[in-house]
Amino acid sequence: MNADVAAALKELTNTLEGIESVMDLEALRAEIAELETEAARPDLWDDVENAQQVTSKLVHRQAALRRVTELRQRVEDLEVLYELSEDEGDDAGRAEADEERARLAKDLETLEVRTLLSGEYDPREAMVTIRAEAGGVDAADFAEMLMRMYLRWAERHDYPTEVYDTSYAEEAGLKSATFLIKAPYAYGTLSVEQGTHRLVRISPFDNQGRRQTSFAGVEVLPVVEETDHVEVEEKDIRVDVYRSSGPGGQSVNTTDSAVRITHQPTGIVVSCQNEKSQLQNKAAALRVLQAKLLARKKEEERAELDALKDSGSSWGNQMRSYVLHPYQMVKDLRTDYEVGNPEAVLDGEIDGFLEAAIRWRRQQQTVA
Template sequence: MAEFDFSQALADANAKYESISKALDMDRMLNDIKELEQEASAPGLWDDPENAQKVTSKLSAVQAQVRRLRSAQQRIEDVDTLIELGREENDADSLNEAEQELVSIQQDLDDMEIQTLLDGEYDERAAVVTIRSGAGGIDAADFAQMLLRMYLRWAERNGFKTKMMDTSYAEEAGIKSATFQVDAEYAYGRLSVEGGTHRLVRISPFDNQGRRQTSFAAVEVIPLVEDTDHIDIPDSDIRVDTFQASGPGGQGVNTTYSAVRITHLPTGLVVSMQDERSQIQNRAAAMSVLQSRLLVLKHAEEAQKKKELAGDIKASWGDQMRSYVLHPYQMVKDLRTGYETSQTQAVFDGDIDAFIEAGIRWRHEERRKAESQDEA
């Protein structure tokens, strides 16, 4: 076994720390903390609970980021001292401890580096995720529900708040579609790499002959709109329908017409909401999601025009971005990044951070290549 290169490991850790510190801009973060602390201490802050929650959450997130960065710097200095002592005293235990600490530091720096790659226009936003069953009948509906559980478990593991906005249940099992919101800093930046077509291969639990079945589900991720986005939707451009909310198997969950379906006539986009208590709340939630989808559509059209002008109309994302194979072997593989694991149950239990991080790095590299081509 090759001897551990402490000098190289220290140099790598210091270089990565400097790169991250520069990208995150410590001075800017400290200035943000001062401004947010002033806002948080304002006498009338909680007169607007929604804004107060945003301010306090943002403050907490920036403070945590600064603490983590400072902790990494201190750990690098401490392990450097430990290495010197270990070498001077020829202490194998100290050197072993230093090696383990350097590996741990590198992992933490890799995690922090992901934050520097989330530099898209809406990456900081909360996310709205919609999952729809595709080809595959009952299995596809069941797969869509498996994906819903996976993402909700992922959010729970990370301490992110979620809110169900709409669920349309399939008749026999699973769901036709579901929409939920993830309230966390950079939720959109992280989850946006999950958008695309997901494929499941397994022995169908709904086939009495035990045959293998391939089914598909689509995941859509959009940023939550804010007041500053200015997406105006004239009343003449929408049709609003109300209906009774329903539960699994079509069972009515209330007797009032509180559920709302909004159709955007120019684009054909349809948004349904039924998980709020009142029709007014469901309409507001549906309009918010519709605005988000129109915002994404607007930017997609602008990006497409730029690609056409550049003579490149290739799609950045393939129709199928990830496969979940449960038979004849166990494997989850991302077809864009090549990242894979045989721990399929862990993935369906929400252990998808490695897939998300690989996706973020892949997307960053694709953007870098595109920018290089544009400059050429």
Template sequence: MSPDDFAPLLEKLRATYDTVEAVMDPQLLAEKIADLTEKASAPDLWDDQENAQKVTQTLSATQSELERLKTMKTRIDDFEALVELGAEELLTEEGRADGEAIMEDAENTYKNLETDLAALEVRTLLNGEYDERFAVVTIRSGAGGVDAADFAEMLLRMYLRWAERHDYPTKVLDTSYAEEAGIKSATFEVDAPYAYGRLSVEAGTHRLARVSPFNAAGKRQTSFAAVEVIPLIETTDHIDVPESDIKIDVFRSSGPGGQSVNTTDSAVRLTHLPTGIVISMQDEKSQIQNRAAAMRVLQSRLLLLRHEQEHARKKELAGDVKASWGDQMRSYFLYGQQLVKDLRTGHESNNPDAVFDGDLDGFIDEGIRWRKHQELHPED
């Protein structure tokens, strides 16, 4: 590529960056960091451990956002300087070879910048009412017997590995193990800002097609698992849940033997009578802790239910009652073609092993773009 070829590319990068910067607002981020830093230095911060963790995690994430923004601006400036240097070298005969090498380096630099800036741009699309919240994810096995239970456990590991790749703290709140292998269900938190906005595009029915390791005849088996993602409740949301609306059961925690949680009736099951929502919690060692955690998840689900009902009413008034999401949103093929394909966005990967090991950013980013397009063009 010649220096002139890079001019429109540089202009495109700067235009995209300006849009990202305007939405993310570095000044606002700096003010948020200053406020969180002050809160994090308060001597009584850790008197409330749950709030302290949220403050420190949000501070770290906000600092990372601002640093990503600043670093991207520096990289674009460096890219412009690299192109200018290459152009200068090409003007002289003795510098032509160096100039051509610099231009080749600039071409590779542009490709990396374009990819990373596109990923940063996705963050600007997370502007929904609850997108900034931490997330509570529940995975349930569906049709497919033991293969479905095994698939549900594979998805649990996949999301926990994705969070680990991003240094997002996670906490498994409840696990119901299947008899032969895998899990019936599991619920976990991802305690990072915008975790809900990102993971909410993973909600829906996931399908696995493979040669079953649990079938002696080696037949191909199709199984299903459902993923539910809700925003974590905050004290400012004021979801009032009267005691009379809740049925409380206590029981002994289950799971692989040896944990101290298995020795007492510390697990708690809350049933919200008006809606039939059931929340089980057995991660903590005490019944009081499990009850508090279960109540928080119940409130989160009631918050989402209220939001969905309000959204449905708005759509009904507008004369549009069709669902925005299909039941089956992604297929995983572990035989023959070895493919993972999102049925909404068309995004796919020929490396299922990497996907199950948490390489989900491509799917999540495309899902966020697809969702924004659906919001702007609901008729499509």
């Protein structure tokens, strides 16, 4: 085996060993064994919510272990593949080994980024809210484009999603939308998306075809769990019901099933209109309220500006630009990571941005 290939294989092995060390495979196997014991209890489904949490956690922990175990096997198989191709002078086998090495390096890089998510709430599911900011109808249209981008990203990864609320703008697009991405580490992964996104394009809503700059804000919060102790007193909330509406204010329900909750001590207002019943909408709205109250609680505890929630101005908080005219480019203003295919990015291909931002954030934390 030539020196370059040997060095490359050594680097892959070292990266994998680092990942295995951070993941603590022995502890992971012990946790899986405990969850399997709990999942086998005959009375598990007496508490449906707890049963769902246990089985979901078990499935995801097993998948994490399987993923790193398979990578270990691929690294070992790759070394054998190179040795066989070299012994037999098989150029096609060598080319196949080179292709697998490139795939393996990419898969290890992706898993390595996951190990950087070590924050208190990083393993949680994510509650995402998108709001149109400056830019009128173009901003509302941009907000809808961003919502589709994140939902397509989730779809690409087979992550379930649940839309809680969509407030449509009059002419086109969204005033705001809130949705849940139900996957482990969704919060840790998407929290780097928080901030103001900027779109530059020829406005489809301008009769004179002028270039328009518009803004949309993205807020990402961790989903609240029972251990967070975020209590919402019934006396502290006002619940209003109304009829769900669609684009252009069109009524989409014949009953007042949509729910708006106002948390009177803080003034926080949340709403949900996408479930079938008023009861379901209220439960979903309470989940959003709890996530927002948790964010506020952590801000107060840490005494840090915007620790979990960033609601800065359009101009002072920009984190990514999407330029469709006069050239094609999407660029992260923190990491300088950029691609020249906005269409693909807006169709959910954002993993490169996420990985670069997660690495950048860890670097900032290390420096601090």
